[in-house]
Amino acid sequence: MDARDFITTGMSAERTLVVPVERTVGHFVPGMPFVYATPMMILEMEMTSGDAIRPALQPGWVTVGTEVDIRHLAAALVGATVRTTAKVVAVERRVIRFEVEAFEGTRKLGEGRHARGLVNVEMFNKRLGAGSKS
Structure with missing residues (x-):
């Protein structure tokens, strides 16, 4: 499966x-x-990031986090309302790259990049032996 067929920057x-x-x-x-x-x-x-692309994923496919490059810039206390954003900035065959940010009001709490890999759930579970009983 090629993510470029259904996920766009x-x-x-x-x-x-x-x-x-x-x-x-x-x-x-x-x-x-x-x-x-x-x-x-x-x-x-x-x-x-997952929310940004989930509606476009084909049945039986999910994404998993594969890379994070994040800077935590400021603290937020208990009760603070934090808004997190993610935007697709690049799409490769099986990797989707995002710019991500977190804010409290207009104050930026964090920023960076994140990548998610496209995974077929059935094949992933078979490879890991998920569902097999000892």
Whole structure:
């Protein structure tokens, strides 16, 4: 399958999250501040990227994250409303590349690039032995 047949540059999505305690550094690491954790920001960027192209995916196909190059620029407290954006900037045969950003209001919290690989679920599960019982 060639992603260039159905995914185009410019496709985009946006998500909004009110930061819960469970997504803060302090929740995961004792003694750390209760601010939005970098891995949680990256998770939201990945999910937003997936949202941008999901409607165009062919039946039986999904995308999985393969690369992240993210800068976390500013902290956000519990209760902050974070808006995450993703835009397709390049489409290769099996790889889709995105520019991603996160904001609290107009203040940029993070930015970078993310790539997702096109995967056939059935073949992926067979390759991993998913569903087989010992």
